[in-house]
Amino acid sequence: MKEYFKLQFKMTNRRLTEFGVPPIVAYLTLLVLFFYLSTELFKRTEYAGLIYTFVGISSLIHLAEENKINFLKLIYSKIDFLKIRLLENLSITFLFWVILIYNKAYLLSFFIILISCISVFYTFNKKNNFTIKTPFYKYPFEFCTGFRKTFFIFILCYFLTYIAVDVTNYNLAIFSLLLIQFTCLTFYISPENIFYVWIYSLNPKGFIRYKFRIAILYSTVLCLPTILCLLFFFQNEILISLGILVLSYLFIFTxxxxxxxxxxxxxxxxxxxVLVFLIWFPPILVLIIPYLYFQSIKNLKTILK
Amino acid sequence: MIQITNLYKSFGKNVILNNIHLSFERGKIYGIVGENGAGKTTLFKCIAGIETYKGEITSIYGILKEKLGFLQTESFFFSKITGREYLQLLCVARKIQENDFDAKNIFDLPLDHYATTYSTGMKKKLALTAILLQKNEFYILDEPFNGVDIQSNMIITEILHELKRLNKTVLISSHIFSTLSDTCDEIIVLKNGEITKIITKENFSTLEKEMKEFSMIDKISKLKLC
Structure with missing residues (x-):
């Protein structure tokens, strides 16, 4: 059992090293970032506890993936298997329930621990998943697949938009818009299998243009309810809202x-x-976008003639 | 026609393909055989332009990849993409307007289910359907019969004959000799990254005999099964 956790630790370190970050730096940065974001969240909204619980429980899903669970069941005894699952679940949610206790949200903290324990017996069976219909059929794949993996975030965002309108909190509505656009950005972060670029009868420029058009079109569809609420209920801030929207498109493009x-x-x-730096200093987009554009065109030339 | 001249591919110091000269004519089906690791898949990837290489590949189709349907041994599917969306993606990528996938779903696949929930054979059939819908001129089929049920194997064989009739070029790899002998005009033998023989249809039986003699008796005896 100890070996399993040692191996997990080693594999995580390898991934971080491949990404180019010394593991110790990554762990410290993530820890600081986690505490910073948590503090900000609890400072800014009274729904922080609920959001926090939701994110904490969501993090358990990928630990219960069917193939992994079957593999563990095959190689470990039942007792060891349950111990591993329990330890994994409690450690992944550890920071969430500690922060909740720190913020005196004892009931929610207890709820996360309870779910962490109960989900030991749960397997996330991909094959039994019902197919979620999306409006993105015409131009697969980023938004079809991305939306299905993250649809609960959009439910949360639309709920936040509703709350923002209800309590006339402009910042919360903008946060909701940014969260939608950030989620759309994540659809474009991981590289797809090379086959899915190779299939296009487009040159690199045409390919980038095509992908950008789809990103604008479909991300607009997803943030439309929030945009409409911003334009209708926060009319004094229309220009700021539109500015933030344009900026978010540029972030997705970048x-x-x-x-x-x-x-x-x-x-x-x-x-x-570069991406992290952009969040702190967006004007540099003017330089970064052309640089990345030409680099990506050059890079794609080997696959797209 | 597709012409490969002096193709060379290596990964670091490891030479995968060396001195490959081949030509493929329209209306012909070519088989390729070789042990695991002989370089078949790398050769396919080089022809497709997925891998870089030294040497020259020319074709009468201009940009070959735009007329090429490539069925990989194990096609990759996104975790939440339905069969229908996969077909749509491959058609859109080639600017092909196709509205009625159900009518062309000859393998009766559950197109509205996620492709990752398909069995190995169903995934292969989905990937094959997609490249057929692209209306390509040249097909590379890497192990098209693997994991596929008997009825579908017969359908695939018929599809190959139809492609030949339509004057398309097909290059297939398979570890099941009978599937190649039933369909191919020529079989290319690849060993350690080099072409050792190109066999025409009348000599297929000799090749099959040679392959059986080489691989069977000695190797099994090494296991010392008891």
């Missing part, structure tokens, strides 16, 4: 370009740092 700059490899530390 993320997509970063992916194709590194393609078929994962986004490296260099592109990762």
């Amino acid at each position: 993320g997509m370009l970063a992916k194709y700059t590194a393609f078929p490899n994962e986004i490296s530390i260099r592109e990762g740092v």
